[in-house]
Amino acid sequence: MPPIQTIWHIEPHTQAKHAILERYLKAWLPIMSRWNGRILYIDGFAGPGKYLDKNNRPIIDGSPLIAINAALKHKLPLHAEIVFIFIELDPRQCEHLKNLLTQINLPNNLKYEVMCEKFDETLSSILNYLDEQNKQLAPTFAFIDPFGYSDTPFSIIKRIMKTKKCEVLITFMYKDINRFLNDPDKALHFDSLFGTDQWRSIAQVNNSRERKRQIHELYHRQLKEEAKVKYVRSFEMINEFNQTIYFLYFGTNSLDGLKQMKAAMWKIDPYGAFRFSDRTDPNQAVLFEPEPNFILLEKTILTQFKGKTVSIEEIERFVLAETAFRETHIRNPILKPTENAGKIGVSGRTRKGTYPQGTVIQFF
Ligand SMILES: C[S@@+](CC[C@H](N)C(=O)[O-])C[C@H]1O[C@@H](n2cnc3c(N)ncnc32)[C@H](O)[C@@H]1O
Known part of the structure; x- marks a missing residue:
């Protein structure tokens, strides 16, 4: 239920969402402002x-302040004009x-409008206006929450x-969507939300895991196939009752954008499951440092490239775009041991044990 007061207490999953947003914007703003005169x-x-902390003090930043501060506190000056548009109905x-x-x-160079x-x-009216003027939206990061x-x-x-x-970060309210999917009064909302009526067949699915998989998959597919977004990644937020409340979907056409967003999401979930739960106790001591599943990554890479000779750039592109892993997981954890084990041959580099740009790898 939407809160009725003006400011409300922050929840752990909101803090996780904000941490992803903040980390990403700190990377996106300088990259985009280097190459564009104006960004949105x-x-x-x-x-x-603002949000209330646990002592009822309104001191925790909400997304607008996180975004402005990411630009304001950046260590080097950002040269582009950065326009922040904040829309709030209440x-x-x-x-x-x-x-x-x-x-x-x-x-x-920093401007905002509320x-x-x-x-x-x-x-709609901004986009209609731009269409009438035969203009395009400036490079934009749209947070739709x-x-x-x-x-x-x-x-x-x-x-x-x-x-x-343009890029989008969308809060997809899975719990409510799932709850009301069979309500005939809501059918038009779901047509509009998904941009298709294909959700109707999912409403017949009773198995809850399968239903969740299909709902998640449909929105993902719509972003890729209908909105023609090249790269889509999502992150699952779970409440204290172990229920999925929402998925954060990130969509971009830039491999670099995907790289930065994966870095932000891995920071929140160091296991690489792209999931955060309010049940996680941040103060609990961990027995083992969480580590990505490198056995799985090695198997995935060896299967993908078996019998082929490819550049390091091609391996990076594959790992970033097609797997849950990051580009930082490739060299020391995977290539070094597989080279030592004689499973790959390496050329195009000057120093053994390194895999700089231009390295070529033969998978036996
Ligand atoms: C989840 S909160 C936003 C939190 C904020 N993005 C943050 O992270 O700090 C959703 C907000 O959307 C506002 N809202 C609800 N319907 C809206 C609409 N149709 N257009 C714009 N804002 C709306 C609500 O009043 C509420 O403040």
Whole structure:
């Protein structure tokens, strides 16, 4: 249920979501501002800007402040014009956010606008205006973080992603979606949310695991096939009752963007399951440092490239785009031991045990 007060207590999964957002923006802002004169950060469901800590103090930053601070506190000056658009429907929350933002001094190249409006209507009119002018959306990171599922039509996501330099991070409210999937009154909302009526067959699935897999898969497929997003990754958020509340879906056409988002997600889940649970006690001592499943990665790489000769760049692209692993997992954990075991031959490098760009690897 959406909270009725202006500011509410932060929950651990929200902090995990914010940590992913913050880490990603700290990488995305400098990369994008190096190559573009103007970039946009759209926070479609901006909230009031602060959360209460456990002592009821409104001191924890919400997504708008996380985004502004990622730009403001960057160690090198960012040269692009960065425009932050914050959309928030609730008038009290919107006012609260406006007040907070007026207290921040921004350099000339950082600008913001707070719109006390509906996300889909505002985005539609911005996109319609650009279409009329025959213009494209500037490179944009759109954070779409609703409480529910009725106000995030897939058609808007598809229109944002028509510009290849745009990226989306979407909170997909799985728990509520699953709960109401069989409610005939909600059918039109689901058509709009998924951008297809294919969810209807999933509503007939009773096995809860299979139903979850299919719902997750359908949205993923829609992003890839309907919105033509090249790379899609999701992250599962689980509440204290061990229920999946939502998936965060990230969509980008940039391999570099995917690389940075995977780094942010692995930081939150060092096991690489792309999952965070409110049940995790951050103060609990761990017996073993979590380690990625390198046995699985080795098997995946050896199967994929068996009998082939490929560049290190090709292996990196495969691992980033097609597996859950990161590019940092390839060299020391996999290539070094497989080379020592005589399973691969390596050329195109000057020093043994290294695999710089340009290295060629033959898989026996
Ligand atoms: C999950 S909260 C956002 C939290 C915020 N993104 C953060 O991380 O700090 C969702 C917000 O969306 C607002 N909201 C609900 N419906 C909306 C709509 N159609 N358009 C814009 N904002 C909406 C709610 O008032 C609420 O503040």
